[in-house]
Amino acid sequence: MSHRWSLRPGLALVCLLFACGAVLSVHARSVLPQSAAKSTSTNPQAKFTFDFGPAAPWTAPIHWRYNGAGEPQQFPTTLSVAALQNAMAKWSAVCNVAFVYDGPTAIPPRATVIDPIQGTVPDSINVIGWGAAAPFIAGAAGVTFPVPYLDDNGNITVGDADILLDNTGRIPSNGVLDQIALHEVGHMLGLGHSEILTSIMSGPPVAPYSGLSTLQTDDVRGCRCLYGPAPGQGAAYTCSLPKKVEFGDVPTGAQSTPQSFTIFNDGNVPLTVNDITSSGTELRLLGGCPAGIVLPPGARCTEQLAVVPASSGFRAEILTVATSDGNYPVPTTFNALSATAPHVAAVEYYNPVLDHYFVTWLANEIAILDAGVKIRNWVRTGRTFRAFPVEQAGASPVCRFYIPPDKGNSHFYGRGTAECTATAQNNPSFVLEDPAFMFMVLPAAGVCPVGTTPVYRVFSNRADANHRYMTDPALRDAMVATGWLAEGDGPDRVVMCAP
Numbered sequence: 001m002s003h004r005w006s007l008r009p010g011l012a013l014v015c016l017l018f019a020c021g022a023v024l025s026v027h028a029r030s031v032l033p034q035s036a037a038k039s040t041s042t043n044p045q046a047k048f049t050f051d052f053g054p055a056a057p058w059t060a061p062i063h064w065r066y067n068g069a070g071e072p073q074q075f076p077t078t079l080s081v082a083a084l085q086n087a088m089a090k091w092s093a094v095c096n097v098a099f100v101y102d103g104p105t106a107i108p109p110r111a112t113v114i115d116p117i118q119g120t121v122p123d124s125i126n127v128i129g130w131g132a133a134a135p136f137i138a139g140a141a142g143v144t145f146p147v148p149y150l151d152d153n154g155n156i157t158v159g160d161a162d163i164l165l166d167n168t169g170r171i172p173s174n175g176v177l178d179q180i181a182l183h184e185v186g187h188m189l190g191l192g193h194s195e196i197l198t199s200i201m202s203g204p205p206v207a208p209y210s211g212l213s214t215l216q217t218d219d220v221r222g223c224r225c226l227y228g229p230a231p232g233q234g235a236a237y238t239c240s241l242p243k244k245v246e247f248g249d250v251p252t253g254a255q256s257t258p259q260s261f262t263i264f265n266d267g268n269v270p271l272t273v274n275d276i277t278s279s280g281t282e283l284r285l286l287g288g289c290p291a292g293i294v295l296p297p298g299a300r301c302t303e304q305l306a307v308v309p310a311s312s313g314f315r316a317e318i319l320t321v322a323t324s325d326g327n328y329p330v331p332t333t334f335n336a337l338s339a340t341a342p343h344v345a346a347v348e349y350y351n352p353v354l355d356h357y358f359v360t361w362l363a364n365e366i367a368i369l370d371a372g373v374k375i376r377n378w379v380r381t382g383r384t385f386r387a388f389p390v391e392q393a394g395a396s397p398v399c400r401f402y403i404p405p406d407k408g409n410s411h412f413y414g415r416g417t418a419e420c421t422a423t424a425q426n427n428p429s430f431v432l433e434d435p436a437f438m439f440m441v442l443p444a445a446g447v448c449p450v451g452t453t454p455v456y457r458v459f460s461n462r463a464d465a466n467h468r469y470m471t472d473p474a475l476r477d478a479m480v481a482t483g484w485l486a487e488g489d490g491p492d493r494v495v496m497c498a499p
């Protein structure tokens with residue numbers, strides 16, 4: 001007797017959708033902010049994930065049925081069943097998971113039954129059928145509904161996994177049907193979305209969908225970690241690597257608290273660890289898995305590692321564990337603290353006569369404006385943002401131009417060398433007062449690194465040109481509502497990032 005136990009009711013929803021790259025790349029960035037100094041990687045790579053927190057396989061061959069209700073004319077039952085069986089055969093060819101087709105059924109996907117103890121529960125019959133996927137996930141071409149069960153030994157297994165193929169046009173061709181089937185069957189057998197871009201199972205929230213149609217290394221490893229290699233196959237692989245290693249805050253120049261990861265040979269033939277290398281220069285391997293070590297099946301080694309940041313800021317380095325089963329990426333992250341990061345407050349002033357804004361961090365300018373004698377009519381708005389007064393690793397110069405009276409009689413702060421150069425070229429009459437008035441961090445596609453604050457800029461769009469800078473998006477929106485123009489990058493219009 002087994003009883004059902006829902007780990008995350010309603011959350012075990014997985015999908016396949018297209019045309020979501022823009023949104024997803026934002027997610028990817030928020031997970032892994034770029035180092036300003038290096039790292040062209042925009043996606044962390046990580047191990048395969050599973051449908052449920054603890055990896056949960058089926059404990060017996062996966063029986064399934066097909067419901068042809070609502071199937072598109074171009075995908076008649078024989079074709080659809082063949083496509084699904086073909087997808088299942090691809091998985092069965094690389095790992096020890098078996099599927100049994102029990103024929104057609106009139107039971108729809110996601111049917112429930114009444115359990116005398118638990119009430120309404122999934123019916124434990126795996127049905128693959130057609131319907132609109134959008135009600136479950138917008139833009140989805142297929143949705144799988146895996147349900148975790150608890151068996152008599154207290155182990156989590158998959159107990160029901162129906163698949164809904166979209167019949168509203170998200171699957172336009174046989175090729176796409178093959179892709180969707182391969183991906184959704186991966187969910188059915190217990191795999192979640194991988195963070196590795198080049199895999200069948202890649203998907204949100206970290207990676208976009210791959211659009212691939214053949215199983216990739218990461219897919220094969222994920223399936224083998226649930227089921228082992230296919231019968232008769234000799235394979236070495238490891239399932240013990242972490243999704244990532246996080247060092248947290250580390251003072252610049254100091255060695256972090258060591259972390260470790262274990263390479264366990266989950267396969268049935270020896271696994272050789274050829275080498276472990278880093279994409280950067282700040283990680284230190286402290287030993288444990290020497291190059292060339294051979295791990296027999298069931299053996300392990302544990303590598304210790306630490307980070308010694310050379311400069312401040314958040315960074316990620318990818319460790320590559322090169323093995324006889326190919327490369328395994330191990331992302332690492334750390335946030336290097338600057339012991340002496342000096343910052344100043346850029347103070348905002350408003351002149352009601354001119355209806356102009358101005359910011360400065362210089363003590364002598366602040367004193368003059370506060371005194372209101374030599375230069376009159378400027379009052380503090382009470383708003384400030386942080387800036388570096390001197391060059392900092394990861395920060396860029398902000399130039400200050402004086403806009404002459406005929407063009408506005410105000411000041412403009414350009415972020416980074418590119419904008420400063422362009423401003424000077426496009427406005428020969430502007431006076432470059434300082435090519436590096438202060439130093440700020442630049443956003444990447446409108447996203448500020450972790451630990452920094454977005455700074456917004458609006459332009460008055462009047463003949464007497466004036467700009468205002470602020471960290472409060474509500475204030476920015478209020479300015480825009482009165483006719484000022486928001487300038488900056490990305491959906492949130494960010495120009496620079498305050499330390």
Ligand SMILES: [Zn+2]
Binds near residue numbers: 014015
């Ligand atoms: Zn999916």
